[in-house]
Amino acid sequence: MPASVPVESDVIDPIETDPEQVVARIDIAETRAPSLGSAAAFPMLLVLLAGLAYSIYLFFRGAVDADAGDESGPMTIIAGAILFIVVFILFTSLAVISPGQTSVRQFFGKYIGTVRRTGLVLVPPLSIGKKVSVKVHNFETNELKVNDLDGNPINIAAIVVWQVADTARAVFAVEEYEEFIKAQAESALRHVATTHPYDEPGPGETSLRGGTDLVAAELAAEVAERVALAGLEIVEVRISSLAYAPEIAQAMLQRQQAGAVIAAREQIVEGAVSMVDQALTRLESEGIVDMDDERRAQMVSNLLVVLCSDQRTQPVVNAGSLYA
Numbered sequence: 001m002p003a004s005v006p007v008e009s010d011v012i013d014p015i016e017t018d019p020e021q022v023v024a025r026i027d028i029a030e031t032r033a034p035s036l037g038s039a040a041a042f043p044m045l046l047v048l049l050a051g052l053a054y055s056i057y058l059f060f061r062g063a064v065d066a067d068a069g070d071e072s073g074p075m076t077i078i079a080g081a082i083l084f085i086v087v088f089i090l091f092t093s094l095a096v097i098s099p100g101q102t103s104v105r106q107f108f109g110k111y112i113g114t115v116r117r118t119g120l121v122l123v124p125p126l127s128i129g130k131k132v133s134v135k136v137h138n139f140e141t142n143e144l145k146v147n148d149l150d151g152n153p154i155n156i157a158a159i160v161v162w163q164v165a166d167t168a169r170a171v172f173a174v175e176e177y178e179e180f181i182k183a184q185a186e187s188a189l190r191h192v193a194t195t196h197p198y199d200e201p202g203p204g205e206t207s208l209r210g211g212t213d214l215v216a217a218e219l220a221a222e223v224a225e226r227v228a229l230a231g232l233e234i235v236e237v238r239i240s241s242l243a244y245a246p247e248i249a250q251a252m253l254q255r256q257q258a259g260a261v262i263a264a265r266e267q268i269v270e271g272a273v274s275m276v277d278q279a280l281t282r283l284e285s286e287g288i289v290d291m292d293d294e295r296r297a298q299m300v301s302n303l304l305v306v307l308c309s310d311q312r313t314q315p316v317v318n319a320g321s322l323y324a
Contacts, residue, residue: 028172028173029169030169031113031114032113033105033112033113033123033124033127034113035121035122036121036122037119037122038120041122044090044093048090048094051083051086051090052087054083055083055087056084058076058077058083059076059081059084060080061076062074062077062080092125092127094120094121094123095129096121097115097119100134101132101133101134102114102115102131102132102134102167103129103131103132104131104171105129106130107126107127108126111168111172114167114168115129132164132171134163134167136162136235137162137163138160140240141182142186143155143241144189146190146193148196148198148208149194149196150198152197154193154198154243154244155242155243155245157241158185158216158219158237158239158240159238160181161234161235161236162227162235163233163235164231164233165231165232167231168231169229169230170230173229173230174230177232181230184223185223185237187226188222188226191222192219192222193208196211196215198244216236216238219237219239220237268308272303272308275303276299280296280299
């Protein structure tokens with residue numbers, strides 16, 4: 001039988017989803033675009049306005065001369081039109097950038113740099129710019145319903161404070177960087193919430209309710225890692241809402257109340273035992289009363305009932321003797 005000939009597959013290999021590989025494929029980073037500040041832009045603006053006015057003058061002057069039969073009229077009109085086109089092209093080299101804004105410049109589709117100057121700026125002509133804000137932004141994620149480490153359903157939300165650090169990646173690496181960071185923040189919040197218990201952490205664990213600062217730092221680190229490929233910087237992440245889901249909230253409230261009651265009872269009993277011990281020790285040391293084991297047990301019982309009872313006790317006076 002003839003040897004099989006390897007056939008080149010038409011199936012395209014799936015794109016790797018490893019974030020580090022994605023970042024490596026993006027061959028772009030923010031650079032400074034060639035630009036001049038207001039000191040050069042304002043004189044250029046005056047020259048262009050003068051050139052625009054002169055081109056309009058030449059156009060109308062040529063039209064008048066042509067109507068008068070002057071042979072130089074058409075040439076004057078052409079000169080005015082050419083001057084008008086040149087001035088119009090040079091007008092594209094002027095850009096106004098507000099404080100807190102940048103201009104990502106492209107020249108016929110090629111990224112040539114980012115302008116971070118503010119005010120009236122002189123940039124390469126025929127380049128187009130997209131304004132990107134580098135101000136600090138913040139948003140609150142939707143309230144997510146997830147299961148914590150113990151499997152209990154909880155509702156959680158967070159506030160994310162962020163800003164654009166690399167304008168080139170923010171514009172070209174992702175489609176819409178604002179929507180991108182919102183989606184990634186919710187994904188990171190869901191993942192972090194499932195790795196911690198809501199309350200009562202075990203050894204070496206951090207609870208969502210008790211370790212808010214640690215959980216917020218972990219969440220900020222994970223969100224920052226996810227949005228790094230888009231050139232975004234995370235300033236702070238804080239949990240804004242945290243509660244058990246409504247279907248188990250009542251049961252968990254009863255559980256917390258029971259825990260609080262047990263803790264209070266333990267403290268009450270500990271204090272009562274200490275008080276009884278002090279009372280017996282003082283009575284015997286000062287010789288106020290001499291008690292045998294039965295009388296001692298009776299006094300301990302009475303004192304514990306008085307000290308540990310939830311309601312006010314009613315004293316009963318024994319006029320007789322403990323012994324028959």
